Amino acid sequence: MRHSTALHRTPAAELPVDVRLLNASASALFLLAAAIFAALLMLWLSRQPVFAIRAIRVEGDLARNSVSTIRANALPQLAGNFFTLDLARGQRAFESVPWVRHAIVRRVWPNRLAVQLQEHRAAALWSQDEGGDKLVNTEGEVFEANLGDVEDDGLPTLSGPDGSAGQVLAMFRRLAPLFARQELAMDALSLSGRGSWHAEFDSGAEVELGRGTDDEMQARVERFLGTLPQVIARYQRPLVYADLRHNEGYAVRLKGITTTLEAPASGRRK
Structure with missing residues (x-):
């Protein structure tokens, strides 16, 4: 009669504590060695001229x-x-x-x-009281560059409180086309710390625009431009200065003449 002997593995939980600790330590050492080897390999590779x-x-x-x-x-x-x-x-x-x-x-x-x-795509010069003018890009961001690079670009000059470049550029884009219809090329627009707008033109004329929302500013300029051609035609003098801050009208100074006009109401000129 033959007898066979079967080999059985002892479950890890049944191993003595010191044996389990030894196995765990061996595994940890193996992983640590592998990590060190991988790190050294990467360090060696990273230093290769290739x-x-x-x-x-x-x-x-x-x-x-x-x-x-x-x-x-x-x-x-x-x-x-x-x-x-x-x-x-x-x-x-x-x-x-x-x-x-x-x-x-x-x-x-x-x-x-x-x-x-x-x-950057330059849209305007940005004037600062302390000097050292900068530029404004088409996104309304102020940046530094050699101003000599844009001296032939005919850029307008904008100014205002810190952080207002985007707002000033947006207002310029809104109002400049309105004035251009009357052959007034706006070449400077400034925003004061109190929120008042002031425009200057290549002819030397200046216009005080006052305060208000974007829509209010546009409406005010459109009312002003609605009567300006008749005033200029009547006196045959170029515009020198206008103040649109009056509630019921605006003050105008032509070359050699100063007058105050009522603003048109309901589309009718007074």
């Missing part, structure tokens, strides 16, 4: 900068290779280049960077 940044591809609609100028300004601020380069720092480096509004920096395997740039 991963040094070899090329930077710059894309975007560039009008104020050349690719070579952008690289020359940004490259000295970049540090690291494909693995270690701080993309956020790289973004700041490219956005520090004059005229660059926004930059997106991406890694391209194994040793390149791709940079997508958006430039």
Whole structure:
């Protein structure tokens, strides 16, 4: 009669405590060794010359900068290779280049960077009381750049309290076309700290617009322009100054003549 012997594994829960601790320690050591090995491997790989940044591809609609100028300004601020380069720092480096509004920096395997740039589009000069004029872009954001770059662009001059550039630009865009219909080219618009508007024109004329909502300002200007051509035709003198802050009318100074007119009501001129 033959007998067979079966081998049975002892459940982990039935192992002595010291054996279970030994197994756990061995597993932990193995995982730690694997992690250290992986870290050392990555460190070794990251230091290989093949991963040094070899090329930077710059894309975007560039009008104020050349690719070579952008690289020359940004490259000295970049540090690291494909693995270690701080993309956020790289973004700041490219956005520090004059005229660059926004930059997106991406890694391209194994040793390149791709940079997508958006430039500022200047809409106006931004005048400051303390000097050091800046620019306003088409989004209503104030930025710094060489003003000599736009000296031939015929940009209007805007001014106002800190943080009001977007509001002033929006008002300029709303009112300038109205005046242009009367051949008055607005080249400056300012907003006071008390919320009062003042416009200047390339002819040298000035208009005090007063305070009010955007709609109120537009309506006030339209009423004024509704009678101005007749006044100019009557006296055959160019406009020098107008004050629209009167409730029932406005004051006008033509060259050599000063008068006060009633504002038209219900579409009728008084």
